[in-house]
Amino acid sequence: MAARAARQTVIPKSTGSDRAFSAFFHALMYGAIGISMLALLTLLYDVARDGVPSISWNFITSFPSRIIPESSGIQSALYGTLFLMVVCATIVVPLGIATAIYLEEYADRTRWWNRLVEVNIQNLAAVPSVVYGILGLAFIVRGPISLGRTVLAGGITLALLVLPVVIIVAREAIRAVPPSIREGSLALGATQWQTIWKQVLPGSIAGIATGVILALSRAIGETAPLLVIGAAVNPRFNPDGLGSAFTALPIQIFAWTQDPNREFVDLAAATIVVMMVLLLLMNSLAIFLRNRYEQKW
């Protein structure tokens, strides 16, 4: 028995077909990577080709028109997105960081409720965004909270949607602070909260900020939940407060994509370009923060 096994495990010579398969498999992998890159390049090219010619200062500062593409613009969508982001960040930053601190620094994992919180966050992270829209519609716009179709309702909906992202990234950043830092602080007589506030948070702030920016850049591009809660289409006004009706960049893109007039469809591409530039700026900021302030232990 053992002798037979030993005979079978004698090192085989590399045959021609082995090498051919190896080359074939490499070709498959290059092809796979190539398709992703090609898709991204074509997508960027298509959007730029359709959109860039329509971009002008006039486009940025005008309100959308239903009739004349040339005098149509995205001022109300830009303001709407800005308002939504402020509301979303105001909610998600304290809530996300507090939850992450609780789970990393306080939660006793042998307690069922702490495990429940963890599993629940994992599940929430994978709930489809359109379902958050339903939650927003039934619970925040109408129902128990009844805020109406306002900036505040939209911002809260987006905040709940990206909260799991912030929690997950913030937890990783907090976990990366080595235990020796905490032990040193505690040994010097600091309380647990003093240790967290003076040592753990400053040590993880770069990672947390990166997570918040990534979460906000996800929130900027979300269309489905805002459609479901009923964002305004082509409004010729900016939101003037938290209780105001609103639109947002993705909603404006969606509305123009649905237009039978090709010139409006090109405006959708122009809006996409503006949105992508915004996202690129935010991501550059995240990378900058990570490189500049990340602690190496």
Next chain:
Amino acid sequence: MVRRPSGRSRFEGAIKAILFAAAVVSILTTLAIVFSLLRETIAFLGDVGLADYLFGTKWSPQFAGDQQSFGVLPLIWGTLYLTGIGLLVAIPIGILSGVYLSEFAPRAVRKVVKPVLELLAGVPTIVFGYFALTFFTPEVLRNALGLGVNQFNALSAGLILGILVVPTIATLVEDSMSAVPQSLREGSAGLGANQVQTAIRVVFPAALSGVVAALVLGASRAIGETVIILIAGGQQPRLSVNPYESYQSMAAFIASTSRGDIPTGSIEYETIFVVGMTLFLLTLALNIMSIRLVRKYRQVYE
């Protein structure tokens, strides 16, 4: 000796309570989702009946009288059909990319490929929808390949949906394969296997539960995706296998029906929730499955 709690320890206790309260918000979110879905779903099933909903083959809630029908099968079919087309693209490309990044990619190539995948993952889905509708359908499928597809069709929406899911699958496959201990690769190489044989026959099987979890998560992502299908796949509930036609998915139905001005308590309002509940349960089942798989695979190597 019993010490009275000092002001300092009372403060510490209060902090812990506040942080715990923040953690509870996520539980409340889940409860609110389930509560809002459940209430209208019960109202809907009281009007229509579970069997007619689950097994009916015609979905036409917008019509009146005899034409109105609430069989959800066409929506479920549309969702699975589009997801299936997407996965046909996403599974091979995602797995091959993940294997390459974990086992083969030189550092210089990784430095280019990783950001491309991250960028692809960060592009809002509405941009993919725009791309599918204005470029992929007319210029690739119709002009370059000469296919007789409709303006809204399952093929375009499904394939682009697949590209959307590639980074999700590739990243998770890479992670699970990188977690396989180096000793397995060395053992395999010591027995005379080349790099490709080691990757396919040793590392990949060792990471299999992680790979399956990646695929499940990718499928769940595709099932819940809304705007690509809404924009490029059309809004036609259909039980068919013709990829040139327009289909409607559950998520796309919800987004196209609910535009904020739909009256509370109407049967149309209720359909949003009952379809939302179906979608929620389907993705929840997939997520639980993938969490279980990941946990199982972690136990092996830690």
